[in-house]
Amino acid sequence: MKDTDIDYAMGVLGEAVSQWQSPAVTIVSQREGSPFKVLISCILSLRTRDKTTGAASERLFALADTPSAMAELPLAVLEKAIYPVGFYRNKAAQIKEICRILAEEYQERVPDEIDELLKLKGVGRKTANLVVTLGFGKPGICVDTHVHRICNRWGYLSTTSPDHTEAVLRAKLPVRYWPVINDWLVTFGQNLCLPTSPKCSTCPLFSVCDRIGVKKSR
Incomplete structure (x- = not known):
C-alpha cells in the first residue's frame, strides 16, 4: 500500500x-461514557474474546462502578465476577490494586495522560492509549x-x-x-x-x- x-x-x-x-471495550465506552470503566474493561479484554470481556465487564460493574467500591471487593468476589477471562486471578489482583491507587492517590479519577496511566502497574501502552482515546476523546x-x-x-x-x-x-x-x-x-x-x-x-x-x-x- x-x-x-x-x-x-x-x-x-x-x-x-x-x-x-464493535469491539467490547468500544461498546463499554459508548454505553457507559466512563474512563474508569474503559480502563477496567480494557484490562479484562487482554487475551480474552470480546463476548467473554463484555459479559465479565457487566457482572463486575453491577457489583462496583467506582475505584473505591471496586477496591473494597474481596479478591474472591472479584475473581468470580470476571471468570473466565484470561488470567482472571492475576487480573483480579491487578484491578484491585489499581482501584486502590486511584482511590487513594488520584481522588477516584483516572489519569488522562498516557505517561501517567503507564505508572499504574500492569497498564501498558495499548491500554493507556485506549483509555485516552475512548475514555477522554484525546488523540492517541x-x-x-x-x-x-x-x-x-x-x-x-x-x-x-x-x-x-x-x-x-x-x-x-x-x-x-x-x-x-x-x-x-x-x-x-x-x-x-x-x-x-x-x-x-x-x-x-x-x-x-x-x-x-x-x-x-x-
Whole structure:
C-alpha cells in the first residue's frame, strides 16, 4: 500500500466495518461514557474474546462502578465476577490494586495522560492509549496485534512490534484517523482480514493491499 492510499483505505474500511459489531471495550465506552470503566474493561479484554470481556465487564460493574467500591471487593468476589477471562486471578489482583491507587492517590479519577496511566502497574501502552482515546476523546493510537499485523500486511509500514508500529503510525498516519484505527482494524481483523487464511477474495481493500506475509487466503 502506498502512503497516498491511506485516505482511500480508511474510507473503505469505515464503511466495511459498519456491518460488524464493535469491539467490547468500544461498546463499554459508548454505553457507559466512563474512563474508569474503559480502563477496567480494557484490562479484562487482554487475551480474552470480546463476548467473554463484555459479559465479565457487566457482572463486575453491577457489583462496583467506582475505584473505591471496586477496591473494597474481596479478591474472591472479584475473581468470580470476571471468570473466565484470561488470567482472571492475576487480573483480579491487578484491578484491585489499581482501584486502590486511584482511590487513594488520584481522588477516584483516572489519569488522562498516557505517561501517567503507564505508572499504574500492569497498564501498558495499548491500554493507556485506549483509555485516552475512548475514555477522554484525546488523540492517541492504540496498537494491538490486529493493528500491527494488518498495517504490515498492507505494506503501509514495516515494523517489528506493536510499540514500533505505534511510533511509526504517530509519524505518518493522519491525526484524524488516530481515534478509530484500533476500533476499525480490530473489527476488520476479527471478521475478514484474519491472522491466517484471510478472506482476500471478498476484501474491499484487495486492490491496495500488498498482502505481505499472506501465504494462504480464501
